[in-house]
Amino acid sequence: MSRVRVVALALLLATAAVYAGLTLPLQRKAAAAAEAYHLARNERREARARLAEVHRRESALRRAAPAPGGGAVPGDPVGQTRHGIVASLEGAGLSGVRLAVRPASPPAAALIRLGAEGAFADVVRLTGELVRPGTGVVLERYQLSGKESRVAVHVEGVGLQAAP
Amino acid sequence: MSRPDFSTRGKRPDVRSADLVLLAVAALALALAVTSAAGAWGDLRRAAANLEQARRETADAADQARALQGRKGPDAVLSSQAFLTAEAPPPRVLADLESILPGDVRLMTLTLDYGERLVLGMQLAARHAASYDQFLQRLQQSALFADVRPGEETRDGGVRAQVQVEYRVGRR
Numbered sequence: 001m002s003r004v005r006v007v008a009l010a011l012l013l014a015t016a017a018v019y020a021g022l023t024l025p026l027q028r029k030a031a032a033a034a035e036a037y038h039l040a041r042n043e044r045r046e047a048r049a050r051l052a053e054v055h056r057r058e059s060a061l062r063r064a065a066p067a068p069g070g071g072a073v074p075g076d077p078v079g080q081t082r083h084g085i086v087a088s089l090e091g092a093g094l095s096g097v098r099l100a101v102r103p104a105s106p107p108a109a110a111l112i113r114l115g116a117e118g119a120f121a122d123v124v125r126l127t128g129e130l131v132r133p134g135t136g137v138v139l140e141r142y143q144l145s146g147k148e149s150r151v152a153v154h155v156e157g158v159g160l161q162a163a164p
Numbered sequence: 165m166s167r168p169d170f171s172t173r174g175k176r177p178d179v180r181s182a183d184l185v186l187l188a189v190a191a192l193a194l195a196l197a198v199t200s201a202a203g204a205w206g207d208l209r210r211a212a213a214n215l216e217q218a219r220r221e222t223a224d225a226a227d228q229a230r231a232l233q234g235r236k237g238p239d240a241v242l243s244s245q246a247f248l249t250a251e252a253p254p255p256r257v258l259a260d261l262e263s264i265l266p267g268d269v270r271l272m273t274l275t276l277d278y279g280e281r282l283v284l285g286m287q288l289a290a291r292h293a294a295s296y297d298q299f300l301q302r303l304q305q306s307a308l309f310a311d312v313r314p315g316e317e318t319r320d321g322g323v324r325a326q327v328q329v330e331y332r333v334g335r336r
Contacts, residue, residue, distance in 0.1 A: 002180075004183040004186075004187050007187060007190075008183065008189075011187070011190035011191055012193065014194055015196075018201060019197040019200075022197075023197055026205050026207075027200075027207075029204075030204050033208055033212050036211075040222065043218070047222045047225035049334060050229050051225045051226075051228055051232075053247075053334060054229045054232045054233055056251070057243055060243050060244070060247035061242060061243045064246040124254070124258060127253065128255045131250075131254070132253075137249070138246045138249050139248075139253075139278045140278055141276065141277055142275070142276040143274070144274045145272065145273040145274075146272075157249075160246070
């Protein structure tokens with residue numbers, strides 16, 4: 001066998017050794033690390049989403065409070081809450097409306113109890129109006145019951161004081 | 165006619181071109197193996213650094229969330245209710261429920277309890293038992309709903325049943 005062939009054979013053996021002993025294990029480790037990073041990235045996204053939710057929960061009361069001076073009865077949060085709900089009810093096309101708004105202990109300003117009946121679409125529209133940002137209404141319990149398109153709604157919640 | 169070789173020097177080995185090609189291929193293969201090992205080493209270091217950073221940031225975010233949750237004030241429940249009212253008002257929850265409600269399953273009663281979590285209580289009627297089962301399956305598969313708890317049910321051709329489920333905000 002010529003010396004060149006011996007050298008070539010030695011190089012091929014070295015190639016096999018490098019590939020099997022170094023390249024393949026490193027590639028396997030890199031793939032495993034990439035997979036672990038993929039999972040960790042998802043965990044990081046979820047952790048950040050949880051943190052953002054905690055921040056939003058913290059600031060929810062401030063954001064839900066009605067704008068100062070937005071109601072018809074300044075300095076009377078119960079009257080202000082009631083006025084806002086009555087305004088939402090006007091023209092809503094609902095019947096059998098029962099509304100009670102009473103003073104509540106801080107940070108809530110008013111306790112709200114509302115019952116009404118009407119077409120499903122009207123009831124849902126009223127609900128959206130009641131809790132839209134700026135009304136200061138926070139829900140505790142919401143119940144819909146009924147058959148076909150006519151439903152009864154019962155709402156329990158609180159009204160917040162206007163932000164200072 | 166070739167001339168006879170009377171030289172007394174040793175004859176140089178005859179290096180054939182096939183051997184040279186073999187040598188070149190072997191050298192190239194070794195170079196490729198080394199390059200590929202270096203590339204894999206680089207990938208490994210990059211992935212390990214990214215992994216370390218992602219884990220550190222995850223732990224930081226989790227610590228911050230725990231710290232914020234740990235200093236709950238007396239307004240915590242009201243704050244949570246305000247958050248859920250804003251993020252999951254009844255029209256939105258109804259729309260999400262409707263999107264997974266099979267055609268012949270009807271909601272008889274729906275109660276939304278806003279607290280630390282938003283928990284839905286439902287009384288349903290379905291003409292076919294299979295439709296109710298399909299609704300349960302869709303609830304369980306949906307990212308919007310969790311902790312599905314089927315309650316009492318009566319089956320006589322159709323189904324009347326109660327289900328309790330948690331609505332998860334921020335999953336739309």
